[in-house]
Amino acid sequence: MNTAVAPRFIAEVSSNHNQDLDRCRAFIDCAADLGCYAVKFQLFRIEQLFSPEVLARSEAHRRRKAWELPAAFIPELAVRCRLKGIQFCCTPFDLHAVEILKPHVDLYKIASYELLWDALLRACGGSGKPVVLSTGMADMTEVGHAVSVLRQTDCKDWSLLHCSSAYPAPPEHCNLAAIETMRKAFVCNVGWSDHSHHPGVVIRAVHRWQAHLVEFHLDLDREGAEYQTGHCWLPEEIRPVIQAATLGAAADGDGIKQPNPAEQPDRNWRADPSDGLRPLKSER
Secondary structure: OOOOOOOEEEEEOOOOOOOOHHHHHHHHHHHHHOOOOEEEEEEOOHHHHOOHHHHHHOHHHHHHHHHOOOHHHHHHHHHHHHHHOOEEEEEEOOHHHHHHHOOOOOEEEEOHHHOOOHHHHHHHHOOOOOEEEEOOOOOHHHHHHHHHHHHOOOOOOEEEEEEOOOOOOOHHHOOOOHHHHHHHHHOOOEEEEEOOOOHHHHHHHHHOOOOOEEEEEEOOOOOOOOHHHOOEEOHHHHHHHHHHHHHHHHOOOOOOOOOOOOOHHHHHHOOOOOOOOOOOHHHO
């Protein structure tokens, strides 16, 4: 048995930045302090995200204008990530966003809602950057089609995330076993994008189903635009989960049954086989 590889965590800021550059920097600093592999933002404009008909009739969707990340922040966020030693990831929600992000991101994340959009898949896959694709709401035929589109591009580093696109997602609806189903079907790395806000779900995804990536929604202080929905983690909540997942992987070892270094001092204090008394006679 090989030593298990610890999962990599991606802190999803989503729209909890509140269009505040200092707050964005604080998210990056927090994600780095938590030991995350990457921090992820989203780049969208509601006019390119929703149809005119939806925006015309839905004030709730029009209000999401206040959730947009200013594109002018992108270079600043990339620099901050480099300084903090953490990968800069962002989700583009239109083709222009792909181009804006290309000089700055370390990897693209494609959201579950955009899984059916071949042009976006091709644009991200053809960028030469790694791509992570979420698969919430999709069936295997839809995922298979998206995978085939990515494979037709120049993308050499892509992976899938299983998730339930409910906010929050009840644990009984998370269907973590689908991680292994997709891993076997598409012969690729598959992780878990968490909307459950439940430690047991994340730990199970890592230690039972070997999720190689875990994405989670982060808020700093309950003041983020999406915190009240119930799917976001606070730093003090996610820190022990990350530690448990990482240390749990480190505990697997190599499978060889032999004394480990921490046990060596006590070996001679075992009961001697001749009289059942401790320590061994050689130590008495």
